[in-house]
Structure formats: structure tokens, C-alpha cells
Amino acid sequence: MNSIGRIPDATVARLPLYLRGLDVFPVGGAATVSSEELAALAGVNAAKVRKDLSYLGTYGTRGVGYDADFLRFEISRALGVANTWPIVVCGMGNLGRALANHSGFAERGFPVVAAIDTDPDKIGVEIDGIAVYGPSALASVVAKHDVAVGIIATPPEAAQGTADRLVDAGITSIMSFAPIVLTVPDDVDLRAVDLATELQILGFHLHRSRLVGGADVSGDRERDLLVGEGPV
């Protein structure tokens, strides 16, 4: 019904989960899924599934459910999954290498096409099949491979400079793992993944529950949560 309206941020953040849940149905099959089933597959509740899907349009059949294949197509379209968005990884250290070497990103349309590092021993070589360039080559690498996303996996001190260089090169989507606040222009989409902060949130609940002798007393109704559920 709502096929043109704005999709709420919270919904956008869940669409990839639905898409992942639909993986259990073979492509080209004629399976139907109910909101209840899809909710179980994605780890949310059924009402949320129905409301989320209603923002994409009316693709279900009352009394029956959703056609799995068609639903996959529509969610993919909304997310723009048909596109391929090449990634450049900045900082080929512990984390950068793990990310660059991970096949799951390319499978979802985000191939790592190049890496940037300042270490002279790494520049010019290939690490796990990814060519490593010096920072000065960033602009040409971005242009050559049509890079759409930059990942920052440099030490925190170098992160802001790296972000600036990515922005200068025309990148508007950045994912950073550096535990530091980055400043970027308004039109740049920045997602900061701070694993130490995540651990400290776990630590808060541990602390609280141990205070009262083991029982979890924190009072939260829903403790199991996808990290990154924050909007946009």
C-alpha cells in the first residue's frame, strides 16, 4: 500500500535480516512464508515483520502468507542489493586482513577490491589476493574500481586523516572500527562499529547481575538483540 513512502530507519536495519532468513528457501521455489515463520527465521516478532513489509508495499496474500521468492526480490530491490558496491579497506593490520579475507561480504555484493596501508613492507604487494596501495593512490584506486564504501581499520590516531582522505576521494559511505569519534561532512554516511563499547555494555549487565548474587535483575524485557539496530 505504502509503496512510495519513506522507510523507517529501524525497518531498513531489519530488512537484511529478513533477506538472510529467506536463504532457507530455494531460489526459484514456490514456497510461501507466513509472518510468523519469517519472524522466527529473523529473530523478531511477527507484528514487526508485517509492519516492516507493509512499508515496501503490499506483497502478501491474506490467509496465505508471502511468496518467498517474490519477497526476496522485493526486499533486494528496496535494499539495492542488485547493485555491487566495491569496498576499499584502509589499514591491513589484524582486523583489516580478516575483513579483506572474508568471503561473506562479496557474497552480499560488497567485494573488497583494494587495500590502503602506510607500511612500506605492505605497499605494492598482494595480501590474500588483495592489492595494497599507499595512501596517495587512494583517489585513483577509487576511480579505477568504482569504490563505493571505505572501511577504516587503521589505528585510532590515523582514523580521522583516513576518513578525510576517503571523503576527498569521493567516498560517501564509511564503516569505521577505530574507537574514536570521526567528523565527516553531512552527506557522508558513517557507521562506527566499536567492539570495546559493545563489551562494556555486556560488562554493565554482568556487573549488575553479580551485584545481587547471580540472578539477572536488570529488568530488561529483551536482552537478545542485534547490535547495530540503531537507526540509519
Next chain:
Amino acid sequence: MNSIGRIPDATVARLPLYLRGLDVFPVGGAATVSSEELAALAGVNAAKVRKDLSYLGTYGTRGVGYDADFLRFEISRALGVANTWPIVVCGMGNLGRALANHSGFAERGFPVVAAIDTDPDKIGVEIDGIAVYGPSALASVVAKHDVAVGIIATPPEAAQGTADRLVDAGITSIMSFAPIVLTVPDDVDLRAVDLATELQILGFHLHRSRLVGGADVSGDRERDLLVGEGPV
């Protein structure tokens, strides 16, 4: 004022950021911080800082600001940062090794004390100074090192089994990187970090903005956001 009440989830998720922001002030110094300054350091706005801190109690001085050292102490106390929470990493592959090798966790009170893997070539050896055990040793490793947190970095197929074993061993805090929905008992605190999902959220905005010719038209007021801002 509010020194005993429940602290909202959104606030808990920001406390680590404030703590990190306070790092710029030397320990033992007599510096004061205004909510405005701290907001800039943490990447949020000043009203939020003041409201968040008010849940911990009234530690500021009107007309002056907050004593940086004392504030650090109080936030640390609320988060239980004085405690040390040992971690076991399950799955010493690309990602597990990067995590185990990362010094930033131990600095914040989360030392990686052991690893679990099923690969016979890894069991019994030390990787980057971390001893690797087989899954059957999990319970004894947990008991011996007082492990409080389990990190799941196994392939997705092995993730649920690993979660079950962690729970059996008495772990109540789990951080998972496997792109799959995990089921754990209610009293277990599970945080799922799904990087492919994060990338797809970036992709959604890329898709939307490119549709209209480069201008960002998505209409979100605040695009720069800390991933993991979701409650609990």
C-alpha cells in the same frame, strides 16, 4: 539525584563513549568538563550528556561543569569497569585471531584468556600467546580462568552449537559475529554483531541517493551514528 533508579538502555550504551572521551584528561588532574565539551568528545549533543549523567546521580556543579576525574570514577563504577571480565574466543580463524590479538580489549578490562577451536592443527598450540583448546575443554577453561564472556567467531553452522556449549559452561554474556540467529536462554545476554548487515544498511542509502542523481535525499536528520546503539 536519581542515584538508585534504573539506567535506560540508551544511556548505558553511551556511557562507554563518555568514558572514552574522558581519556583526553590526565588521571589525577583537576580538570573540569562541561556537558558541551564532553558532548563534542563523545559525538553526541549536550542535552543528552546531561540527562544521561543525571541518571547516575548529581555529579556536576552548576556554572562550572563536571570534575573530569570524579566523573570518570562514577561512570566506571556504574559500568562495573573496575572488574575484569575474562574472555574466551571460540573459533580462531581470520576474525578470531584478530580479536584475540587486539590489545584494546584487555586495556578496557576484557582480557582474552583462552581460545577454543576444532581444528586439530590449532588445538594444543599457542596462537599469538593465546592457548587454544578443543571444545571439550571449554568447561574447565571457563572454571579455571573465571571466564565471564564468550565470543563466537566460528562459521555460522557451528555457532548455535558453540552458543549452547558456552551456556552449558555457565557463560551468561555472549558476543557473536556469526550471521545467524542464535537462541539462548532468557538469562543470557547476547549481542550479535553482523557486519554484512551493517554494509547492507550503507548500501541502502547509497542506492537511494544514487537513484536521484547523487544528492542525498534520504531525509534522515542524523546520519552519523554509532553502530550498536540499540538497547541492551
Next chain:
DNA sequence: ACGAACTTGTGCACCCATTCACAAGGTAAA
């Protein structure tokens, strides 16, 4: 002693997201 300049703490209004509950619409069997 007093006023100007600051900064905190918080009541309040607003917004977004979640969840319920049910009418509307569809299937299938008799």
C-alpha cells in the same frame, strides 16, 4: 555586595518505534 555570565538539572512536548487487536480479504472443504 552585586550583577553579569555560565552551566547544570529537569519538566515538557514531540517523535519514532513497538505491540496489540481486529477488520478485511483469502482458502478450502462440504
Next chain:
DNA sequence: TTTACCTTGTGAATGGGTGCACAAGTTCGT
């Protein structure tokens, strides 16, 4: 065709979080 049963789509209630705006309290210079 009718009846029983199922599931979607969505108003409406609820709740949590955000941010404004300002009173209350503190410092500093005169």
C-alpha cells in the same frame, strides 16, 4: 454457496528516547 479457518494489513494505544527551554545554582569581576 456457505461455513470454518487462516493470515495480512493497519488503526490506535503505549512507551522510550530526544531535545528544547528555563529555573536554580555557581563563579568572577567590579
